[in-house]
Amino acid sequence: MITPSLLPAGVAALGLALLDGRIAPALWLSLRVGLGIAMWLVLWQAGGAWIAASGRLSGLTADAGHALALNAGLGLIASLPCVLALRLTARAAPLGGLHGLAWFGGLILPQLGQAGAWPPASLTLAVAGAGLAMGLGRLAGGGSP
Amino acid sequence: MRLLVILLLLLPGLAQAQWMRTGLEFHGQPPQPDPVVDRARVEAQQARRCEASAIRFGDTAAMRGAVAPPDWDDPTRTSAAIAAIADRPDTALQALDAAALTATTDEAATVLEAQAVLTALQFGQSPTVPTNDLSGPHLSDRLFWQALARAPTATPGQWTDQILPALDAAFAADPTSFQVRAWRVIAWLEARPPAAGQCAARIAAFSDRLLDLSEASACPLMLGHVTHAIDRALGSRPGTDSDRARATWRRFGEALLALVAGAPEVAAHRRAELTGAGGCAAMMGAELDALAREGER
Numbered sequence: 432m433i434t435p436s437l438l439p440a441g442v443a444a445l446g447l448a449l450l451d452g453r454i455a456p457a458l459w460l461s462l463r464v465g466l467g468i469a470m471w472l473v474l475w476q477a478g479g480a481w482i483a484a485s486g487r488l489s490g491l492t493a494d495a496g497h498a499l500a501l502n503a504g505l506g507l508i509a510s511l512p513c514v515l516a517l518r519l520t521a522r523a524a525p526l527g528g529l530h531g532l533a534w535f536g537g538l539i540l541p542q543l544g545q546a547g548a549w550p551p552a553s554l555t556l557a558v559a560g561a562g563l564a565m566g567l568g569r570l571a572g573g574g575s576p
Numbered sequence: 577m578r579l580l581v582i583l584l585l586l587l588p589g590l591a592q593a594q595w596m597r598t599g600l601e602f603h604g605q606p607p608q609p610d611p612v613v614d615r616a617r618v619e620a621q622q623a624r625r626c627e628a629s630a631i632r633f634g635d636t637a638a639m640r641g642a643v644a645p646p647d648w649d650d651p652t653r654t655s656a657a658i659a660a661i662a663d664r665p666d667t668a669l670q671a672l673d674a675a676a677l678t679a680t681t682d683e684a685a686t687v688l689e690a691q692a693v694l695t696a697l698q699f700g701q702s703p704t705v706p707t708n709d710l711s712g713p714h715l716s717d718r719l720f721w722q723a724l725a726r727a728p729t730a731t732p733g734q735w736t737d738q739i740l741p742a743l744d745a746a747f748a749a750d751p752t753s754f755q756v757r758a759w760r761v762i763a764w765l766e767a768r769p770p771a772a773g774q775c776a777a778r779i780a781a782f783s784d785r786l787l788d789l790s791e792a793s794a795c796p797l798m799l800g801h802v803t804h805a806i807d808r809a810l811g812s813r814p815g816t817d818s819d820r821a822r823a824t825w826r827r828f829g830e831a832l833l834a835l836v837a838g839a840p841e842v843a844a845h846r847r848a849e850l851t852g853a854g855g856c857a858a859m860m861g862a863e864l865d866a867l868a869r870e871g872e873r
Contacts, residue, residue: 476600
């Protein structure tokens with residue numbers, strides 16, 4: 432799932448780098464954002480696996496609101512180390528938010544949804560995730576849009 | 577962030593549920609459809625098969641042994657015997673009237689009155705069927721006969737509004753009466769009342785009636801007799817029923833009874849006839865398939 436989706440994400444990142452005009456810093460930004468989002472994905476997966484294995488879900492209700500809260504909470508917590516890493520490696524570069532969105536579309540979005548279904552809770556999570564990914568991208572670009 | 581932490585801490589206190597994980601997302605497991613046909617009853621009857629049950633066979637409460645037999649004197653016995661072998665209704669009913677005159681207890685009078693109603697029905701008459709002050713098996717018989725007397729000229733609406741409720745009341749009054757259980761199936765096939773939830777609710781209602789019937793005995797011979805009796809009451813076999821929707825319900829009924837009786841080949845034959853039948857046939861087939869799979873385990 433992840434491997435094929437890297438292709439459009441990579442093309443988008445390259446396109447943004449070309450659009451920027453300064454290829455090397457733009458590619459470096461895209462690489463850092465991509466690694467940051469990949470780290471987010473791995474941590475989110477690991478956190479979900481830990482929650483599932485811990486048996487903590489057996490005491491929770493599985494309605495859409497609670498599921499959204501759980502997923503959003505996990506996603507947010509998993510993003511915190513990425514925020515720190517991207518903040519520490521930040522270099523001023525434009526279009527960071529779009530790089531974040533491109534890598535989110537390539538890495539995170541294919542892992543969302545409920546077995547192909549997109550109920551409102553999944554859409555909300557996807558929109559929130561996209562927003563967070565853009566924030567990560569901007570952070571990596573030193574705060575520039 | 578604080579709000580998130582509070583939320584995560586509160587989550588363990590919430591109600592129980594089934595979760596599944598797809599990719600990154602946790603979500604509630606789609607609700608599994610409840611079995612429409614009562615699996616526990618099917619399994620219980622499959623296990624019991626030909627063992628005797630508490631359900632009784634007989635035209636009247638007295639014949640079924642559902643009431644304690646009165647202590648008949650010889651003249652009453654003679655009159656009842658004359659009524660039983662008479663080939664003319666007048667002779668039979670006069671003999672029962674004579675017997676009733678000698679009845680010394682209310683119970684004896686009730687039994688003889690029931691015999692008179694049954695005799696009139698057997699001669700094709702339309703007697704009044706009083707239910708005054710009766711309860712239990714006697715009331716069940718009277719309600720059953722009221723339903724039976726209405727049946728030949730009943731419209732589908734009357735089957736639904738009058739006969740089916742009367743038979744359900746008779747069943748409640750005496751759950752051990754086999755004839756009532758059998759006619760509850762026939763009446764349902766005649767009425768086929770709509771129900772909330774449509775197919776699932778209707779299949780559940782019909783299968784409950786079938787399982788009430790097969791509770792008497794889940795022997796292949798017995799259930800073959802039952803389906804034959806239903807065919808006679810409806811005047812056709814499922815394959816020759818002019819009402820295609822009713823034929824579908826009958827095929828489902830025969831398949832279910834065959835599964836209960838341990839005749840999977842008959843069930844498979846009837847189940848195959850449901851394919852493409854429309855209406856509720858798809859759900860009927862799915863239920864039969866599930867029951868067959870569970871039966872193989």
